[in-house]
Amino acid sequence: MSATSFSQLPHIGEALRRKEDYRFLTGAGQYTDDVTLAHQAHAVFLRSPHAHALIKSIDLAAASKMPGVVGIFTGKDIDGKMGGLPCGWLINNPDGSPMKEPPHPILAIGKVRHVGDHVAIVVAETVEQARNAAEAIVVDYETLPALVSVADAAKKRGGVVIHEQAPDNQCYKWTIGDKAAVDAAFASAAHVTSIDLINNRLIPNAIEPRAAIASYNRASDEYTLYVANQNPHVERLLMTAFVLNLPEHKVRVIAPDVGGGFGSKIFLYAEDVALTWASKQLNRNIKWTADRAESFLSDAHGRDHVSHAQMAMDANGKFLALRVHSDVNLGAYLSTFSTAVPTILYATLLAGQYATPQIHVEVDAWFTNTTPVDAYRGAGRPEATYLLERLVSRCAWELNIGQDEIRKRNFINSFPYQTPVALQYDTGDFHACMDKARVLADVDGFAQRRAESQAQGKLRGIGYSSYIEACGIAPSNVAGALGARAGLFECGQVRVHPTGSVTVFTGSHSHGQGHETTFAQVVAARLGIPVENVDVVHGDTGRVPFGMGTYGSRSISVGGAAIMKALDKIEIKAKKIAAHLMETSDADVEFVNGEFIVKGTDKKIPFAQIALTAYVPHNYPLDKLEPGLEETAFYDPTNFTFPGGTYICEVEIDRQTGEVRIDRFTAVDDFGTLINPLIVEGQVLGGLVQGLGQALMENCVYDDQTGQLLTGSFMDYAMPRAADFPMFTLDTVCTPCTHNPLGTKGCGEAGAIGSPPALINAVLDALGPLGVKDFDMPASPHRVWEAMQRQS
């Protein structure tokens, strides 16, 4: 079925309420910590209090005699018995040599490299007993100087050696684009605008902390791991093939209800492996649930870039070339997709919505004595958008033209468009998003509002951000050529039951995205059956064919497309059954709104009757067709999808306190075809608030010298609340994706990608008259106040 005819099906575009909300809102959700297995023991991880130290000795004598202790394991016990955590993406240096890939042991062996590094797993009958025993472990550390900030890592290039495999602490250098062409364009430019900026480090903070229960069945030699995870098949593949060397079919990974991921639950973590391994060693079911303090220290962090960028322009503000250098923090070890985030997912997006002919990007990636950094909502694309959109607004201010005008002058106008940084945009309408956003934001009334604010002694500013992102990551062969060590397809399985109800199995995973509703809507619309008759199953390697999970706003465009392919097969087979029953040829049967019709006649059979016939094949072409109605499809996309949009933020700043109040925020997005606008709205709102959280208040801070996490709890790490925001004005533009069967582009990350520069540009627009040109996130009252004082 084509994307166009799909978008016209009944119920596509209908704002159905989420099916899953009943269980979530009534406390019936089943999260990992809600699962209790018989004879379950509990694990606690002893973590390093030092950022960088040698482990001289570990004394378990007292701890192992503590009440209730079942077993304690340290690095010595696992050394040589299993591999380390693998990195899923290989990045090569410009000279072709591979990145440095130092080992990432499941439990620290001889050395700890960040505060929170896992030193021992303690298993006891109760959590309290495990905690008490962990407390009784005596570790003799010899502390070493710590390397903490990425700026220091880039400056010092050595001194402190975190991994002997990388004596200068550099993991890789990576470049993209034509440097000579960029240099030439700069040489002839009428104007060059430069910017230095920091993309502040973030802590993910999903509501549900990471948790896992490992179970080993001696009778069948099978493992079951319940884990709060976004992609159970990937978790299983990485753990069995690269770490534990187990046969994959002997391991079942179940990711039940998961309370938020934002990227941080994509990765294979040491705790998951340690529990799985220990469950066999101790022949016990073992549960571990991170406490909030552990989450702060051990969930992979996000962002943490220090960048310098320059835009070369002609006299009319037309972009000629862009030059970017970024130092990026990878933390102490390579997390699963950490290497791809600041390269493939970052630099390839730096064309943005603009027809900049030449772009050259250089990335230096560094190890530091901090928690590993990996994908966090948007993963690379927020970093690209923040840099580019800050730079573009600065270009406008330097040339004294409007922030909207400079964007419109440089927008890409025709598609497909090949960027100078590898991607090919299939479709979009950037002017339409900008024009709609300007109207909804009442940009024309801004001058008046600014004057009113001024009369009250307040500063008002307006900020723009026109973002683009690449979602539905793929195709597998292209990603493979770029260093991906995994496939990027998705699976979908449609099982029609004899009475016509349907169970859909998807490799995508929902941890807040509402797949159980959206995917059911897709199937119900295609088959012409009520949405209530469709259930969606996900998150269980024991029930679902091999899938890649949910990240990068890929679920509907890749996972949904796989379901569409399976539905195509269902339709073809059902038509054959219908043709047999109505004694006509397959080609004469049409499927419309749940009924099979003989073209040009009033002969028809409802879908449910075909389903029953498939399983009760009394009158059936058994010589030509198998009974049953169940189909599986795997879908590998031919390109990324490219959601884009324009966000306009208007802030008012209190000159006395530096408090930034968002007065209005307008977001116009192009997500292609919308299946459920209510869910899309929820995703956009969540993304916006997450992005504005970064821009307004969130900030992960380490002590520069000791590597201690200073923002290690919600007392010091500010999270946004509803009262921090106005009502958002949301709207969409639709240019359907041209290469998937739904025309969808994905909406999960857009808000977090587009919103931070809109807010900071608004802050700078407000502070501009005071002479403030530079400002790094977050725009907390203290930092804004300081910026004002520096200038006045």
Place this chain on the structure above:
Amino acid sequence: MEMLGIRKLEITQQQAWDALNDPQVLKACIPGCDKFEPIGENQYSVGLAFKVGPVSAKFSGKVTLSDVQAPLRYTLTFEGQGGVAGFAKGLSNVELKPAADGAEGCEIHYSVQAQVGGKIAQIGQRLIDGAAKSTADDFFKRFEAQMQRR
């Protein structure tokens, strides 16, 4: 964490010096301290319970005195482990001087530089300065009470 302070003591400099070198006095005056035993020259094994905000832990560690110039000054180096609560280490320079205004008694000048790690740093960082200051206040309150009892 850094802390500086000056206290007026209503005892002679020699009395103050003796008290500051008496493990029994120190044990009684350091809040939460249940052990302050000599283990060598100018070295003590110390145990104390310490609370910073929501984190309370029993620290065991070592105190070393160096640069000892009776009855003028010493440097006290400390290092303690609090189990999963983390660690604390640092040093304190203690100096005794005659009272500034020529009055009776003496003055104690002290500076403390301390570093904490682990949970106590993660959760209690912003509370540490306050906790350290109240510990110092508490110490001198007890110290004065001890001296009055003599």
